[in-house]
Amino acid sequence: MSDLETFRAEARQWLEENCPEEMRDGAAGEENVCWGGKQWKFQSDAQKLWLDRMAEKGWTVPAWPKEYGGGGLSKEEVKVLKAEMRDLKCRSPLESFGIWMLGPALLKYGTHEQKAHFLPPIARGEIRWCQGYSEPNAGSDLASLQCKCEDKGDHWLINGQKIWTSYADKSDWIFVLVRTDPKATKHNGISFILIDMDQKGVTTKPIKLISGNSPFCETFFDDATAPKEYAPGVSAIVGEINRGWDVAKYLLTHEREMISGGAGSVGNAMSSRGMGQVAADEVGREEGGRLADPLLRGKIAQAEVDGWAFLLTLERMKDEAKAGQGVGANSSMLKYYGTEYNKRRFEILMDMGGSDELEWEGERTKDGKRARNWLRTKANSIEGGTSEVQLNIIAKRILELPGA
Amino acid sequence: MSDLETFRAEARQWLEENCPEEMRDGAAGEENVCWGGKQWKFQSDAQKLWLDRMAEKGWTVPAWPKEYGGGGLSKEEVKVLKAEMRDLKCRSPLESFGIWMLGPALLKYGTHEQKAHFLPPIARGEIRWCQGYSEPNAGSDLASLQCKCEDKGDHWLINGQKIWTSYADKSDWIFVLVRTDPKATKHNGISFILIDMDQKGVTTKPIKLISGNSPFCETFFDDATAPKEYAPGVSAIVGEINRGWDVAKYLLTHEREMISGGAGSVGNAMSSRGMGQVAADEVGREEGGRLADPLLRGKIAQAEVDGWAFLLTLERMKDEAKAGQGVGANSSMLKYYGTEYNKRRFEILMDMGGSDELEWEGERTKDGKRARNWLRTKANSIEGGTSEVQLNIIAKRILELPGA
């Protein structure tokens, strides 16, 4: 038996023994996610037990080094672990922006002291992080951000405003892009700083989206502070001062890849029950079996062509990456096409849903679930870099067009 | 009886008496057009007779003043005349770039002497004109033209090259945009000059298009000359020297309006036998009568929606103009939409034609007539200002977007 197979057997046995029954429902629903943090109320004892057990093993962040609270597993082992968890329908024990975003940034740009200080509480779900990037006047042009961070000797003084900070009202700490040198050219003078939100100078306000509520907030910094060091050697700033744009760019690419990789919604669309069959159930069929609405049928057929080809492209890009081929900027292409496709898919779902899916309230539509999802997709091509920005990137980095 | 009705009766009687029977076939085919000029070979005596009689009456250019060879008719009378000619199926006696383009330019910018010298031979079909605007390195950016015109005291010396000069090989004279002041900024320093092509310094070379042959030529000027005055007071230059861009702009708008107004091809598409019925004849029907190709049917249905709405827009713009409302730059919108629609229509016609219309030679397809027309439509959105230029104009003049 190879090492990997040994690992598989051991992992499976451990999961079988340690994953509580209630956590083995494979529930993927957003409402079941455990986010952790100081404000977190566990939905059940099982949820807490499962988090604690997994955190102890380092398997909430299995790829992180053991010394920082991770599992120290190799890429292959992580895959095996995920496969076994899927197989046993284990829920993910913990999700958070700390795991997705700050962790990778610290692992790449942090000092040993920073990693040792900040990563373990993330892995254990004790501290919940949010991300402070966008500002009201710096949307696609992120680097034009204005949030001010002044050097006050032993501490930093932060003033400004962030927008689209997901779950800021439920988070404990925030990682923020701030301007530490207002005289430097745009992309210089930006730093990546870690701020404790439990202070008077930091307030948040939820943003309501057109689809109803949302996870997003505005976050205000009014004479907020951060010490130069949270502990000996633990600087509040990640990476070099005034070089925060490097960290930001790294995380933006990382985010784009997550979004385009997670274009799994497209995958669902092309799974066994495609749009066409849903439509046939909802709209009905003609004699002969074709969808009763011939022009809608054509729209669906053409969309399914594109959706399937897109799925294959995700597959091909993955395979190319494995083979050491491929173009990095293709994540922009996947992000662009995937999000535009998802919007188109929801337009069609609304078309086929007809008046039944136009009810905003009530049991029948689960308070307008499809309509709210449809509205939510409109943000797909804005967040994480607009479609226009992705097209600019393709034009510049892949096609190398002049002036792009 | 109103004056207009009197005119109608008289015109009709005159037409009935003077239009030869052979010229009353309503033949609209390009092959039947009389273009005139020194090289012109009349297709029949009737064609010559018809031209001569109409020219004598000034009705080859009925709206032009009588003193310049026109009919001196009012707008309303011209309409009546055209209506009666249509009704009697009279062919147009003469078509030419002199009538369409140079005439309007001279009438607006020419001196009395220039009009008296140049217009009557146009009206009589004696001199055929062509247009020298584009250059190989100045496509959409027409004003960057380089064709040089030097002041040599008593004459002008012209050196340079023009492209897309329709029928240059069949024309006698050419009206040309030249650079008379190379030091002036781009739009200044351009003049509008009239050149006799019957000289060694002017040569032409036909351009073959992807659709086969074409009316287009390249025209070369190698030390070509034009006298300062063709006769006392008859300057070779129309309008002020170095202000030829005004004339050019006027004619470009005029051309765009002709093209968008002549988007009659769209009209044909929406006439009684639309695309859908042609398709049904060619592709066949399902039981129940629907077109046998359901997705093609959807494409046609959607195109016909746009085509019909576009036709109504042509109508509305005309009615608005009559009512003194409307936006001048809308000719750009009509040019853009009409040409893009025409391309789409021919894509669909090729779709429905299938393999039968893919034969390039032979009787069956009349040497690939539909295919050649299809290929020819691809130029619609390039000539007379590209679609991109029209969109720029809409953005700038109508939407007043910054920097457009």
Next chain:
Amino acid sequence: MPLVLTEEQEMLRESAHGFLETKAPVSALRKLRDAKDPDGFSRDLWKEMAEMGWAGILVSEEHGGADFGFVGAGVLAEEMGRTLTASPFLSTSILAATAFKKIGSDAQKQENLPKIAGGEALYALAVDETRKHGPAKIAMQAEKHGNGFKLSGDKTFVADGHVADKIIVAARSAGSAGETDGLTLFLVDAKAKGVSVERTAMIDSRNAARITFDGVEATGDDVLGEVDGGYMALEGVLNAGRAGLSAEMSGAAQQAFAMTVTYLKERKQFGTEIGTFQALQHRAAHLYSEIELVKSAVLKALQELDENYGMAGPICSLAKAKAGEVAKLASQEAVQMHGGIGMTDEYDVGFYMKRIRVAQEMFGDGSFHADRLAQMRGY
């Protein structure tokens, strides 16, 4: 008839524009929504509209109306589209007024048209029974019962059905679902025995209803038009509604586009107004062109209803198909070009997207009408 507004119609537009901007801007709809107003519109405002002659815009002077014809009604609908004004205008002043005017008996006209013009009664038209529009699909039964009928069946997506005093309902007195023959229109009191109305709050913050008819009795006097021959009559009324919705969507699209163009001129990114970016310029210019096409199709449809009511089916389908598709595009481009702010509830753009979604669905979406045109044109 030239494809331009007459001076009178132009004046109507201007006065409507001014009135609605003051009295019924988008913020009014927002307020109704946030207050969870059970009517979903302001009865006071409706009274004012009635006083200005809007409620009876289609009603002849003899019955107390302004008699401005369909073009006049469309002008109002378009202006209401610009401000997303919530009112029973479509259901009462277009649909019901058209029905009584075109197929009502003298007694029905006498009884109902003055009430419409006076803003005294609200009406609703109940047609669809399934999620996608299709009058021929009607299955609701109108069983013969003595001298009258017993009506049984379920209707959905009945605009303003939650507030209507009377309901015009299409039911099947003969034949079966799928056939055009055998339909009859009835005028039913909303409080009649066997009628149950469930208000459905829609995504556009307007309201419709699902209505159940359980053995509701109707007499011969309650029949609107001919027994069994109601399909063409219904089509006429629907065409008027389609044209009205198209006009409304045209207004909504124009306004969403105008907001977008303004934003393009103001919003700065990368050191310049985003309106300087050529890719956005071209998309805006394209959308401008599409909206011009909508305006033409809508005006022609309204004129045709005035001049050639019985033949207006194709042009009303054209207007509905084109307006629906373009208005959707306009709302999508509006959100995308506004970026993040366009996604917030605080900003108005989302309201346009929602209303347009509902309006384009009502009485047939783009696919329905393009298909219908293809059928009419014989392929």
Next chain:
Amino acid sequence: MPLVLTEEQEMLRESAHGFLETKAPVSALRKLRDAKDPDGFSRDLWKEMAEMGWAGILVSEEHGGADFGFVGAGVLAEEMGRTLTASPFLSTSILAATAFKKIGSDAQKQENLPKIAGGEALYALAVDETRKHGPAKIAMQAEKHGNGFKLSGDKTFVADGHVADKIIVAARSAGSAGETDGLTLFLVDAKAKGVSVERTAMIDSRNAARITFDGVEATGDDVLGEVDGGYMALEGVLNAGRAGLSAEMSGAAQQAFAMTVTYLKERKQFGTEIGTFQALQHRAAHLYSEIELVKSAVLKALQELDENYGMAGPICSLAKAKAGEVAKLASQEAVQMHGGIGMTDEYDVGFYMKRIRVAQEMFGDGSFHADRLAQMRGY
């Protein structure tokens, strides 16, 4: 199987690329056209291709072929698409080779596959009888006659039918047009009595034929596969052809796009390269994305033919639909972005537009295949 080329396949691509750029660039096609070459391709070039193993790319080594499978064949087709190489590759090396390999008797394989691999004989597949593709529509009669058949009917759009030595023809031995049952494939000598071949010069400067069969006699030995059960066999061969055409269109689209991007970088207007205009950048970036989708669908179709031949119908339809639509878009954008020069015969872009038009039509266009996918997916 990962969606990437193996090292061996990559090497094949590189060598094909080099060879075709030198030996068969677009100028070679132009020369054949201008010379009105009656074959429409170079027999010498074809011989060279055969020597390199291309003619027998699908043929097993036992029959003298290179046995590179469908992915290998697709790699060659894609490279030929880049240079618009005219050759009997599709008809002989993909269609005929697949037919013999998959449904030929041992004798038929023995007889024909070596000839294909050696470039010694040319073949054509005769399927369509009407302007739009549809195998079930076949009406051509194969009447039982003694121990054999008499074939009568007309075929059109037979690629390379004008030069084929042998024709694989699908005819109806039972049932009637519209049914999938009752088709039989026959191998007919082009010189057989009753066969008349009319060469049709196509818009892409390639050639096809209309072929009339007038009581052509065929014996049982001439039957390819099963009598009356030819539909699925034919579908298999057509799928191979569709994938091959898709690969060719992918190559043509990539090349037309590459020419366009180059032009955008070089051509100056308004004092700057036109590639700096954002509207063109975005259109180019969008087209880039679409072409990436095509590449994925095509490669998957070719792999599926190699691994799962009988199940490759849907993915081949996907590839054909997607490649056809995107290649059309690529050729349209190429002409438009080149402006006037793109419209001239002197420039190569028009050749791509023409070839793509023909290739996307052959064996079903985008509408046909999207419709087919919808049927397969049950709606």
